[in-house]
Amino acid sequence: MVENYKCVIDYDLCMTPKRSTTKGGQRDASQPSTTTSRRRFLLSSGVAGTAAALGGCLGGITGSDDGTLTVGYVLPFSGTYSLLGESIVNGFELFLDQNDGQIAGREVETVQSDTEADTDRGVSVTRQMLVDEGADVLVGPVSSAVAIAMMQTVENEASAIWLNANAGDYRVVKEGCLKYHFRTSFNDWQTSAPLAPWVYDNVADNVVLAYADYAFGQNSKNFFAEAFEEAGGEVVGEVGVPLGSDDYSPYLGEIEDSGADAVFSFFAGSDAVNYVSQFSDFGLDDKMTQTGSGFLLSEDTLPAQGEAALGKYSILHYTPTKQNDRNQEFVENYMSEHDSRPNVYAVQGYDSAQAFNAAVDDVDGTDPDDLADSLSGMEIDSPRGSFQFHPETNDPIQDMDIRQVVESDGEVPVENEVVETLERPELPTWGCSL
Amino acid sequence: MVDATTLIRATLLGLQLGMTLALVAAGLTLIFGMLDVINFAHGALYMLGAYFGVTVATELGSFWLALVIAPLLVAVVGGAIEILSLRPLYGRNPLYHILLTFGIAIMTQGLVVEIWGAQSLRIQVPDALSGTLTYGSLSYPVYWMFVLAVSTVLIGAIWLAISRSDIGIIIRASAHDTEMVDALGFDVSRVFTGVVVFGAALAGVAGVLLGASRSVNPGMGFGVIIQAFVIVVIGGLGSFRGAVFSALLIGLVTAYGALIAPSLTDLFMFALMAVVLIIKPSGLFGATEAA
Incomplete structure (x- = not known):
C-alpha cells in the first residue's frame, strides 16, 4: 500500500517524457519549440488511453525517416526501482558516449518516460514510445510485472525491437515467447537453479x-x-x-x-x-x-x-571484480563518468546498446523483423563474459x-x-x- | 507451533516497534493538538534523522555523536519549517497546511535522492552494542534491546515532563484552548515553534535509532507516516497518552500479525483503526468536544 501512495505522489511528475538528442558526442538537451505542444498533447492522450488511435497521424512528425534512431526507455525513474532505471540508462549512454553518440553510424534520439513500478503506466509508456515517438527499440523495463503487461502491446504494434534490460521472470518467455523480445539481462531460473x-x-x-x-x-x-x-x-x-x-x-x-x-x-x-x-x-x-x-x-x-x-x-551473471580485460576496461570507463562501480543493471543497459548497435549494423536498417532475425543466436561480447541470444527463446545463454x-x-x-x-x-x- | 521463545521474541519486537513509533507519533499528535496542523512532513523529518545520522556516523566515525547531532539538525529543519512556512498560514483552512506539508515531504524526498542517492544506506552499529544476547534458546540482538531501552526512557521522560512540568502544563493548556493561554500572557507563537522543534527532534532520534537496524532509503518517510497517522487516529488526535498507548498496540499487532499471517499485517492495523473509529470516533483517548 505504501507503493500506491508513492504512485499518487509521483504521478504528475512523470507524465512528461524527457528527450535528448546526441550529436557528435555532445548531448543536446535543448528542445525544439514544436515539441512542447506535442508533449502536452501526449500527456492528455496517454491519460485517456487513446494514444493508439491518435498517434497514427502523429507518427510522421518525427518518425525515423531521416535515419535518426529513436531509443525509447521504458524504465522507472522514481520510487523503489529508480536506481535500477538510472543505472540502465547510464550503461546505455556509456556506449553512446564511446561511439560519438551514434549507433551503427546513425544519430540517436533517446526518449524517456517514467514507468514507476506500475503496470498500467508501463503499458501506456510502451504505447507512447511505439506509437507517438516511433521508437525503433524499447529498452526496459525493470519490473517483471510491467514486462508481462507490455507483451501484448509490443506484439500488436510489431514496430520495434524490445531489449529487455532487466525483467527476468521466465513467464515472459513461457507465456509471451515474442519474436521481438530479447533479454540482455537474465531469467530467474539462471539466478537460482544453477x-x-x-x-x-x-x-x-x-x-x-x-x-x-x-x-x-x-x-x-x-x-x-x-x-x-x-x-x-x-x-x-x-x-x-x-x-x-x-x-x-x-x-x-x-x-x-x-x-x-x-x-x-x-x-x-x-x-x-x-x-x-x-x-x-x-x-x-x-x-x-x-x-x-x-x-x-x-x-x-x-x-x-x-x-x-x-x-x-x-x-x-555479472560481478564487477571479475578479472578479465573486457570487464576491467568497462569498469574503468564507467568509473571515469560516474562515482561508483558499475552494477549489474548498468551492464545490462550497456549490452542493450551493444546488441542494438550490432543488429542495426548487420541489417543496415530498422525493420523490426530483420533486426529480430539478426539478433537471434547472436554473440555479444559483454563485460560479464560473452553471451549468446538463445535461438529459440532469445534469452541470454551465459556464464x-x-x-x-x-x-x-x-x-x-x-x-x-x-x-x-x-x-x-x-x-x-x-x-x-x- | 508457536512456542515461548517465538512469543517472547515477537513481544520484544512489538514493544520496540511501539516505542520507536511512539517517538514519531508523539510529535505528530502534539503538533496537531496545538497547531491544528496535520503534518505530512513528519515522516520526512524521521527520514532526515536517519540520513543525517548516516552522514555524521560516517564522517565523524561515531554512532553516539550521530545520536546527538542528527536529531539537533532535524530540530533546526523543523524550526525552519514552522517559522518560514507554517506560521504565515495559521488560522486558514487546514487544507493549506496539508498541501504545504505534503509538498515539503515530496521535496525532501527528492532532495534526499539528489544528495545521498537512491540506494539503501545503513548506520553501522557501534562495537559496544553489536552481538547477540542469548538466554536459553532465545537470542536477541544487543542493539535492538538498546533501541527498546532508549526509546522507552525517552517516552517516559516526555510523559513526566508533559504531566508534571510547567512547560507541560502550558503545552496541555495550549492544546486545549490556545486563545485562553494567549490571553493569560504566554507567547503562544514561541510555544508553537518549540513544539515543532521538539517533535522534529523526536522523529530524528527515531530515525537514527532505526537507521542502524533497518535500511535507510528514500521511501522510509512515507512508510512510517502512514503507521504514525493510524496511531494518532486510534489514540485520539492531539493526545500524547493516546499516541503512546496506541503505538504499543500497533507495534504488538504488527509483531504478532507477522507470526499468524505475514501478508495481512497491514490489514490488521487498518481493521483495528476502523473498529476504534466505529466504537469511539474521537479515538481511544480523544477529547470528545474537540471532534
Whole structure:
C-alpha cells in the first residue's frame, strides 16, 4: 500500500517524457519549440488511453525517416526501482558516449518516460514510445510485472525491437515467447537453479528457503528447490516474507527453528539490506550458511550491508571484480563518468546498446523483423563474459558466477569475489521455440 | 507451533516497534493538538534523522555523536519549517497546511535522492552494542534491546515532563484552548515553534535509532507516516497518552500479525483503526468536544 501512495505522489511528475538528442558526442538537451505542444498533447492522450488511435497521424512528425534512431526507455525513474532505471540508462549512454553518440553510424534520439513500478503506466509508456515517438527499440523495463503487461502491446504494434534490460521472470518467455523480445539481462531460473547443485556439493545437503513473497521471489525459490532436490538434497522448510518488510525478526525465528544447515534466499534492494544485516544481528551466521540469488548481495546493497554480508554466497551473471580485460576496461570507463562501480543493471543497459548497435549494423536498417532475425543466436561480447541470444527463446545463454563476499581493500568495505564460474548452464525453454 | 521463545521474541519486537513509533507519533499528535496542523512532513523529518545520522556516523566515525547531532539538525529543519512556512498560514483552512506539508515531504524526498542517492544506506552499529544476547534458546540482538531501552526512557521522560512540568502544563493548556493561554500572557507563537522543534527532534532520534537496524532509503518517510497517522487516529488526535498507548498496540499487532499471517499485517492495523473509529470516533483517548 505504501507503493500506491508513492504512485499518487509521483504521478504528475512523470507524465512528461524527457528527450535528448546526441550529436557528435555532445548531448543536446535543448528542445525544439514544436515539441512542447506535442508533449502536452501526449500527456492528455496517454491519460485517456487513446494514444493508439491518435498517434497514427502523429507518427510522421518525427518518425525515423531521416535515419535518426529513436531509443525509447521504458524504465522507472522514481520510487523503489529508480536506481535500477538510472543505472540502465547510464550503461546505455556509456556506449553512446564511446561511439560519438551514434549507433551503427546513425544519430540517436533517446526518449524517456517514467514507468514507476506500475503496470498500467508501463503499458501506456510502451504505447507512447511505439506509437507517438516511433521508437525503433524499447529498452526496459525493470519490473517483471510491467514486462508481462507490455507483451501484448509490443506484439500488436510489431514496430520495434524490445531489449529487455532487466525483467527476468521466465513467464515472459513461457507465456509471451515474442519474436521481438530479447533479454540482455537474465531469467530467474539462471539466478537460482544453477546454484543448487553447487550448494549441495559444497555447502550442505539440506536447506530452508527464505524469499520475498511476490512472483519473482516465488519463482526463484521454486527453481532452486526443484534443482536442489534433483541434486539429492532436502528442503526442510520455507519462509515467505511480505515485500518491503522492515523487521525480519519473526521470520528469522522461523528460519532458525527449521534447523537447516544452509538457507537459500531471494531478497533485493532495501529488503536485502534489512534481511542480511538482521540475519547477522540475530547471530544466525554461527548457525547456518547464507546463500542466495545475486541480488541479495550486490553493488547496490553491499555498502549498506557491510560486514554483515561477509562470507555469504550468491549467484549472478555479472560481478564487477571479475578479472578479465573486457570487464576491467568497462569498469574503468564507467568509473571515469560516474562515482561508483558499475552494477549489474548498468551492464545490462550497456549490452542493450551493444546488441542494438550490432543488429542495426548487420541489417543496415530498422525493420523490426530483420533486426529480430539478426539478433537471434547472436554473440555479444559483454563485460560479464560473452553471451549468446538463445535461438529459440532469445534469452541470454551465459556464464554464471558463484561469488562470496570478502573484505575489500578498496573504498568499499566489502566486495564479491568469484569462487567459481559455471560455464553456460543449459537453459530451459519453457515450450518456446521461435 | 508457536512456542515461548517465538512469543517472547515477537513481544520484544512489538514493544520496540511501539516505542520507536511512539517517538514519531508523539510529535505528530502534539503538533496537531496545538497547531491544528496535520503534518505530512513528519515522516520526512524521521527520514532526515536517519540520513543525517548516516552522514555524521560516517564522517565523524561515531554512532553516539550521530545520536546527538542528527536529531539537533532535524530540530533546526523543523524550526525552519514552522517559522518560514507554517506560521504565515495559521488560522486558514487546514487544507493549506496539508498541501504545504505534503509538498515539503515530496521535496525532501527528492532532495534526499539528489544528495545521498537512491540506494539503501545503513548506520553501522557501534562495537559496544553489536552481538547477540542469548538466554536459553532465545537470542536477541544487543542493539535492538538498546533501541527498546532508549526509546522507552525517552517516552517516559516526555510523559513526566508533559504531566508534571510547567512547560507541560502550558503545552496541555495550549492544546486545549490556545486563545485562553494567549490571553493569560504566554507567547503562544514561541510555544508553537518549540513544539515543532521538539517533535522534529523526536522523529530524528527515531530515525537514527532505526537507521542502524533497518535500511535507510528514500521511501522510509512515507512508510512510517502512514503507521504514525493510524496511531494518532486510534489514540485520539492531539493526545500524547493516546499516541503512546496506541503505538504499543500497533507495534504488538504488527509483531504478532507477522507470526499468524505475514501478508495481512497491514490489514490488521487498518481493521483495528476502523473498529476504534466505529466504537469511539474521537479515538481511544480523544477529547470528545474537540471532534
